[in-house]
Amino acid sequence: MRRKIPLAIAFVFGIIMIIQFFIPHRISVEFYRNMLNALVIVGIFYYILAVSSLIRVHRGKIKRKKPGWGYSYVTLISLVVTAVIGVLGGAYQATRITSWFVQHFHWQIEQGTGLMVIYTYIQIPMGATMFSLLAFFIASAAFRAFKARSLTAVLLLVTAFVVMLGRVPIGALLTRRLPEIFHLTNIVEWILKYPNMAAQRGILMGIGLGMIATSLKIILGIERGYLGGGD
Amino acid sequence: MNVLLAFLFLIQQSPDSLQSDTTKVIEVVRPAPPTDVIAMDTPNDEGESIALQWTISKDDGDGLNSVILYNVFRAPSKEGPFDYIGTVGAGRTGYDDQDVEKDKVTYYYKVKSQTKDKVESEASNVASAQSFPQWFHHGRWNYLIFGVLFTFFFAFYLSRAKVKGTKLFIRKIAGLDAVEEAVGRSTEMGKPVLFCPGIGYLYHIATIAALTILGKIAKKTAEYETRLIMPNYDPLVMTAAQEIVKQSYTEAGRPDNFNEKDIFYLTQDQFGFAAGVDGIMIREKPGAIFLQGVFYAESLILAETGHSVGAIQIAGTDRVTQLPFFISACDYTLIGEEMFAASSYLSRDPVMLGTIKGEDTSKVVIIAVIIIGTIMGILGGLNIGPFGTWFLNLVNWFTRG
Known part of the structure; x- marks a missing residue:
């Protein structure tokens, strides 16, 4: 049964989505949009899997004192801090909590929220650093090729x-x-x-x-x- | 001093000077309106949309060359009132009204051209139309015909393989033949095998193909009792991969060796993922690295790091732009369709191989169409017979259906 049900779902929805591609009617378009929305809703639950996997792996590393286990603390603390700042302070628009901090401590948050500050000043530079390595890798790969x-x-x-x-x-x-x-x-x-x-x-x-x-x-x-x- | 200034100001604003200003005659020249406005239901849509077309004003790019835009107006009756609904720039000959309130109701349209001084032309002729939703997309006949044709070839060779069990030839794919060698080498060196599924999602066909390859690799690692590490970008891919590897270990008779923690989530940040996988390569020093799936700019970062740790590398992707990087940095590369053929190639199942035969026959059809099109294009270019028109019709059919 564990195989038959997914196979049946794949067959039915595969055929329906092929038919949907050829029907521009509102009913068909609405169905397609609902399918995309369902994908987004299901996607939210992916992150429960992701976070649980991340915590399990790094908890195991810390427990067994594997080489570089200290970095697992950095990962887990970063995960919690970013999530708390994002949930309480807002992602794109500041929440009341962010506004309260701005008012009482006269903070200047150009990016609007704490999460965007983390994104702008930590995530983007780190990503850019990795990306810039590509220049050296292209040179070394070209040398061999x-x-x-x-x-x-x-x-x-x-x-x-x-x-x-x-x-x-x-x-x-x-x-x-x-x-x-x-x-x-x-x-x-x-x-x-x-x-x-x-x-x-x-x-x-x-x-x-x-x-x-x-x-x-x-x-x-x-x-x-x-x-x-x-x- | 203030009194003096007020006096001078009053002299300046004397009734005589005011009169001479107001008597100036400003000549307003209206631009020519657009002509031949026609309205029709927008084809192949979900309804509630009407398409307008017109011939541009004589003063648009020509004549007085004063037209900078066209204003479109709509009314529920021919007499009006006409409400403004949108604007398009000069030179444009159409407008899509996508805010039609109701299908099967007649709406009336007129268009006016406008100059940069906001002087509007007279209204164009009034055009009317009703909107309808369509039940078939007539622009997709090409997809339908070729889809049916390919499915037919596919089904034909599939049933032939099933009924007759015909043994089909498949050319050697070095990258897939090297799978066993790579896992074996890892085992001999006492190093783990690293499988990276790239940064695709489960709805990418390349990711699904990669997972199929993973199943075969996992079976080998289970047989050789070699550790298999798989960092993931997408949690759903991770879950599917855990199931696949678990099944492979069970099939190989080594279910106890399966370690779920070796197939884990890393991050959904592109370069964060690249950094994480690079770190694993440097720390674990795998003997074999499989880079299979959807890759973007991180492809070379991963492949070069893998090369630096001395691993045998087998890559495969459907991203044409990343293929040169993999070819340069990896020992073997599955180029596009080779990756999709992997499950058939590795299983050697006649039914699966039948699908590749169907694929090849479809390729023959495409090559025939290209040759016919090329001949038509050349003959058409030389103005021989009706080939020029035929060629244009062929191109139009492929682009618009």
Whole structure:
């Protein structure tokens, strides 16, 4: 039963949603909106799972004094502090509690709420720091990928060199005296517009068909791997 | 001094000067109104919407070139009163009235052009229409026809595989063949296996495909008694993954080795997740890393960190923009459709392989349409026969249905 019921739900709703796609009538659109709303409502309960998992894992680390267990305290304290500030002080609009603090302690909260202060001054900079690492990782990955070990690797290296050079002002400067067809910017444009785009579209077409096939397999109950155990 | 100033002010405002100001004649030139206004029910919608179309004013971009916008008015009867309902900029030839109060009731519309000095033209002709909800989206015939065609191929090969049990050929997918090697290597080194499902949700097909691959990997880790770690971005994916891995361990006859805590939630912040997974890679030093699912900018951050700890890496995603990063940094990469074929490839079940055959036949149809379209386009471009029109009709059908 644990498998049959989800399979039946997947089949019924899969078929209904395909039919819904072709019906623009209000009833159909309303049904679709309700489904999205249901998804949002169910989504709220996901976080109970998420928080319980997080607490369980970090409590276990602290209990067993695993390496780096001190950071688990940081995680759990941050979780509680952020949640309390968000729930009591408001997310986008200040609650009465935030307003009381602003009035009595003359706080200046440019972001409006404490949660947004945390978001602006802690979360965004930390995210940006991680993102900025990408520049170094691109350099190290490119160094390995562009090693001329075979004919295809040489082709990749040459193409990458041309595209990179054509994307910076010096590329245009180097070829400005040549006929227009040999201008690096035009060559780069051609590479991106034709061979590159053709390859991308080929992959995308395969992906699209793969998605259709997988969706059909799920709707028809052939693909059951995602359901896990239980009969 | 104040008295003097007041006197001078009064002299300035003498009746003579006032008279000369008011007698100035300001010539107001009205712009030409838009013409041929037509109203019709907005096609393929849920109702309560009427679409208007018109020919632009003679003074819009031409003539006096004074028109900057068009004002649209609506009335419940031809005689009015007409209420203002919206504005569109110069050059525009249509307006969608999406605030129609009732379907199957006739509404009357007229349009006026306006200059930057807020001088309106005379009203255009009055057009009327009723709105209706539609029961079929006529712009989606293309989806329907190709959907039915693909489903037919799919069902045909599926039933053939089921009835005849025909053994189908499937080309080698190196990334999937390497799964056993990767898990085996991890086991030999006494290191855990890390599976990262990316930052997709359970409604992403790539995430579902990743979970199917996870089931096969978990079976191997259960057989080899190797630890499987899986940090998650989405709590629902985590729950599904826990069930899948538990089932795989049970099927492998090692249910006691399943540790639910190894499949855990990390964070739903993109770079927070990347930082967390990187930390796990550095601390746990896994022998094999599987990056399967939906990835965005964090793909290379994860793949390069995985490479730095010396793990064998097998990646797979349906995000075309991330594929080059995985190809550069990982040992094996499942490119798009290879990932979706994984469950069929790994199970070798004839029914599952039949679905891939159906997919390939659909691909042949698409290639045929592309070739036909290309030939039509070339012949049309050379003005040979009616190919130009046929090509345009084909393109229009694919874009608008």
